Every structure is written in structure tokens, then in C-alpha cells.
Amino acid sequence: MGEVLRAITRLSFCVCCLFAMAVQGQEALPDELSKEQIRKNRETAEWLAQKREEGKREDAERDAFIARFVEEPPQERVRLWCQGMHKFLVGERMTQLMIVRGTDTAAYLAEIVRSGKSCARLYALDLLCDMDRFVPAEQLFLPDAAEHFKPHIDGWLNRFMVVDGRRIGPEAFAVVKWATEQTKDKDLRFHARQYTGMLDQDLRKLTLSEVLRQWREAVAKSKADYGLLSDDGVLHAHLGDILVETAPESLPPLISLLENDPNGYVRLETINLVRWVDKYRMRLRGTEVGRRAIETMRRALERGGLKPVYKNRESREELWKTISSEVLYDSDDSEWKVYGFMVEKLHGVQTTIPGSGYNPALSGMGLPQATDEWRRFRTYLTEIDPYYPSWEYTHIGMTYDEALHPRMREKIARYFEYWKRFQAEKR
Secondary structure (H helix, E strand, O other): OHHHHHHHHHHHHHHHHHHHHHHHOHHHOOOOOOHHHHHHHHHHHHHHHHHHHHHHHHHHHHHHHHHHHOOOOHHHHHHHHHHHOOOOOHHHHHHHHHHHHOHHHHHHHHHHHHHOOHHHHHHHHHHHHHHHHEEEHHHOOOHHHHHHOOOOOOEEEOOOOOOOOOOOOHHHHHHHHHHHHOOOOHHHHHHHHHHHOHHHHHHOOOOHHHHHHHHHHHHHHHOOOOOOOOHHHHHHHHHHHHHHHOOOOOHHHHHHHHHHOOOHHHHHHHHHHHHHHHHHHOOHHHOHHHHHHHHHHHHHHHHOOEOOOEOOHHHHHHHHHHHHHHHHHOOOOOOHHHHHHHHHHHHOOOOEEOOOOOOOOOOOOOOOEEOHHHHHHHHHHHHHOOOHHHOOOOOOOOHHHHOOOOOHHHHHHHHHHHHHHHHHHHO
16 A cells, blocks of 8 residues: 555656646646646546545554454454455454464464364464464564564564474364364365475475476476465475475486476476576586586577467577576576675675665665675685585575574574685685
């Protein structure tokens, strides 16, 4: 709503300038600006003013509702959340408040999981798991940097933690555990294992060939859709992460898929996985098998056959420009600048500069940009050890989640040690 209001304000200002010209006299207006245009401008200005007022009323009503919501007893909060969880803004806000401050609602959410309707029980189950994984900001290893990653109120969700009842309590956890074990509702069982982390544990026990087979099958069935409530979409995402983490062993079979698989969705998702290998696991250009993977991606995009996603040569050429700039010239520093920010915060060296929209005094205003020197350091590390993205561990996904990894501090310390070597070798 804030972005919409700002856009309306800018447009309204332009329209009002024209309207002001009109009321000052016809001679102040361009010749082609007719009375009809003046009338339309006036109507537009009035419409924009009305929309601004409506937006302000909606914001005030939402704030008033949330203020009442937090004061309601737990059972009523659960009822209101069930009614409004899908509403724009207010639903997200209620969910956040339930996660952070609503552990007293766990018993009522557990009852929905045990006996509610299919969709509602999945949402309640997901909320219980997020509630259990929540970590207050003061417990983060870098609390003063928290606002620059994700503007979650008062803390983060620890995606590396298996749900065990530490916040929701033993009774609610018993229901979550029941959901992972019961066999009457297969959909509930599948997603319960997904939300708790048990599904990921199960999949990591599979052989590489079985991971590849199931991943290919899930991609083909889901048509490369990462649907949150789609079983194939969930498997597609989890198995893809495992394939990235097992590189370089997974690269030869992925190259074979890219060269030979008849399904366009599968080949396109294989390209995405290989790109993620370069970003999260190992720099492709630093190893022989990685260079083979780069060349195979180039040939696949040149050859085509990726319908229905990339149907024409122009779109494939544009994709290759993006990929080649990433894997050959280090153009994508979205993750790398976060590591720079961490090194700067923990070790006091300058690795970042203020970026567009960055304001260190305001929460959730984005990260600063990496300095040119920090970018050159990335190229230096590629030559020293192409596996530097996965030093200590491999993490795929949002870097603000990674801030809760138990070995994050060691990873940043290692980068800092090599940063000092990099600086010394320049002298």
C-alpha cells in the first residue's frame, strides 16, 4: 500500500500542476490543451485524492484491527486468523504476530491440525512449525544487523532447526508428530514431514541416482512449478537442493540430462540447477567438469527445444548472456555482498558502500552494495579455491536464513582470513 500511495502521490502532483495552470488562465496552458482535457484532469485529480483518502482509511482500519487482535484471548485470535489469513497485508501481519507472540494459541492450532478441514489444517500445521522455529533477534549472533536482511518482526525463523516442541510445548508437538506418522491422510503426512524437516532428512538418505530419478520425475509432473502445496513441487525443490549440494559428483549426470532428455522443462530446470551449483557450491569455471557444464548450457540454449518456456532464439540468447556474465564474469553479487556485509560487521573492514535505497537508520531498507575491491576478492577466491562458496557448509536459498546456520561465524572468519591474504598480496 505504501508503494501504491507514493505512486498515486507522484501522479497526483503532475495532474495538479496542470490543473493549477488551468485555473491561472488559459494563456498559461499549451494551445492543444482543450477545455475537455482540463475537465478530465480535474476529474482525475479528484479521483486520485479520493483513492488516497481511501488508502489512509484502510491503513487506519487495519492498524486498529491488529491492535484489537493482539488483545484478544488465544482462541479468538485463532478464529480471526482462520478467517483472515489470506487477506492482503492483514493476514501476513496476523501470522507474524502469532509466530512471535502467540505460543498461547498452540493448543487451538493443534486442534485444527487434528480435526480441521484439509487446507486449514495444513496452514495451522505450518504455523505451528514456524512458531517452534522462531528465534528472537537478541539471540542472533549478529543482532544489530538483523534489520538489513528480512524485516520480520523481532527475529527470524531458523530453517536449519528440526521442529521439536521447544516453543509450542509438548502437547502441541505431540499433534505435529502424530501428523507426520498417521496414514489416514497422506497429504497431511507428506506436508507434516515437509514442514518439520523430516522429509528433507528422508530424501538425503537416497543414493545420487535415486535423487536424480525422483527429481526428474517431479519436474516433469509439476512442469517446473515450485507449488508450496504440490507434492511434486515440494519434491522438485528439495531434491534439486540435494543435487546442487552433491556437486561435482552430480554434474556429469546433470550434463547428460541437459544433452539428452526429451523434456523441455527438465532441461531448463537442469540449467537452473547448474547455475545454482556455480552460485552456492563451486565456481564452475574453476574445474574441468564445471567448464564442461558451462559449455553444455551454451549448446543447449543454442540448440533450443526448451518449449514451452523459452520458445524463441532471442529469449535463449538473452538467457545465455545472463548466465555467461554470472559464471564467467561474476556479475551476480547478490549473495556475495551479504557475506561482505557480515565481514564488515564482525571484523570492522570496509567491504560495502551505501546502495540505492539503503538507509542504515531504517529497518528493512535493504543491504548496501559490495565495493569493487570485495568483488575482485571473489574473483581471487575463484582462482585460489573454486569451492569457496561452500566453505564450512553449502546453503541454498536466502542468505538471511543462512545467518542462523550454526557454522556461519566460522564461514565468515575464513573469508576474513583470506581477505587479509588478498590485501597483503596486493602490496
